[in-house]
Amino acid sequence: MKPFNFFLVTDTHYFEPSLGASGKAFDEYMKREQYFMAESSDIIKAVFSDIAADKETEYVIIPGDLSKNGEIESHKSFLKELYKFKDAGKKVFVLTAGHDYNEKSRAFVDDERIEVEGTPFKLLPKLYKDFGYSQAIAVDEQSLSYIADMTDGVRLLAINCDGEGNPKGAVDERLSEWIKLQLENAKKSGCEVIAICHYPIIPPVPVFDLVGDAKLKNWRDTAALLADNGVKLVLTGHMHIQSVNKFTSENGNTLVDICTSCLTGSPAKYRKVSYDGEKIDVRSIDVPDFREETNGVPLKEFFDNQFRYSIINRVNGIFNGEGIAKKIGKKLLNGITVGGLGRLLLVKVDKSIRKKKFIDLAGDIGIAIFAGDQPFVAGTPVGDAFGKALDRLGFVLKKVEPKLAKNGVKPDLKEMLLNTIGNNKGYSDNNVIIYIQNKS
Ligand SMILES: [Fe+2]
Ligand SMILES: [Fe+2]
Structure with a gap:
């Protein structure tokens, strides 16, 4: 044809x-x-x-x-x-x-x-x-x-x-x-x-x-x-x-x-x-x-800002409401750095991302997943930290995986998550x- x-x-x-x-x-x-x-x-x-x-x-x-x-x-x-x-x-x-x-x-x-x-x-x-x-x-x-x-x-x-x-x-x-x-x-x-x-x-x-x-x-x-x-x-x-x-x-x-x-x-x-x-x-x-009403904000930023805003509000929504536990949760979520979270999980985090707020990184990852060609593959600071964190949390993943099994096949959550934040397909999504x- x-x-x-x-x-x-x-x-x-x-x-x-x-x-x-x-x-x-x-x-x-x-x-x-x-x-x-x-x-x-x-x-x-x-x-x-x-x-x-x-x-x-x-x-x-x-x-x-x-x-x-x-x-x-x-x-x-x-x-x-x-x-x-x-x-x-x-x-x-x-x-x-x-x-x-x-x-x-x-x-x-x-x-x-x-x-x-x-x-x-x-x-x-x-x-x-x-x-x-x-x-x-x-x-x-x-x-x-x-x-x-x-x-x-x-x-x-x-x-x-x-x-x-x-x-x-x-x-x-x-x-x-x-x-x-x-x-x-x-x-x-x-x-x-x-x-x-x-x-x-x-x-x-x-x-x-x-x-x-x-x-x-x-x-x-x-x-x-x-x-x-x-x-x-x-x-x-x-x-x-x-x-x-x-x-x-x-x-x-x-x-x-x-x-x-x-x-x-x-x-x-x-x-x-x-x-x-x-x-x-x-x-x-x-x-x-x-x-003209994007007020001089570059177009990519204009779109990404709204997406980031919605991700952060949705994540924060989990902690909405009264109660001391929710208040502490919200404060922790919005205040903790990637380095701080790494210390909690006993995971070494590259110094280039240590001071970044975790909530901002979550926004970056969310935006990157939907844009395709996700850059957070193994060998990058985020990809490596994420991989180590998943190893640390391996016992949790192992408990969850059987519950997510379909037709008797358990998912490999670590693999799935790593291939979700990093494009390892060998070709571009764009x-x-x-x-x-x-x-x-
Ligand atoms: Fe739609
Ligand atoms: Fe739809």
């Missing part, structure tokens, strides 16, 4: 600003939110105008969480942006997800959080009819998954795992059968299939395999189903993380999952991908300067070329 080029944007979480996003209740809400809500419209417009100006690439794929929380007004405004793409000659394919029909649609007006009109799940394919559904060769009416012709010999399989029609975050037996049938039909027609799914199919980082909502349930079954039926590439979102992962089925077929960040929060990236059936070429692009040759 000739190279098929497309932009990949996900988790736009568009919020219509006229609904209201200011005041005391809003400030309180933003204490725990990773991504921007008041600024989302400006961010999306800036990115979309850059994409529209790119004359080389005709396709744009968006795998879900289009709106903030399903506000009908957000969908209407977001659709206007998609129609601008159409006017610019772009072909857009979307998938909707949990945040597109959530019943808890809210805005913030006069220091209060108010309810606003949401969007029923069944209305979504009508709203987005010109962006996938009307081009569909087949639609699974229950889950609202679809398969559509994108260009000669290339189909898009949009797997809706986050709707009302099937168990949340799962591809059940019924949907698996429907997928298999579509892939068999595509094969008969000599078509290559690219899949999209809102939930990551392969856990983006190893520890996410232990977190229920961080990847598809029974993900190995779905990954094998796709890989063994001719799909080599799946595009996902949901976890707001930059991560590229490979899975090889028992039959020896490989699937690559490109999970991409939220567009409106750190690391605020989107992708340009080229795929020719064997070679997958992934490039990542930063959200451009979208406003800019990478991968070659796949499968038997199927």
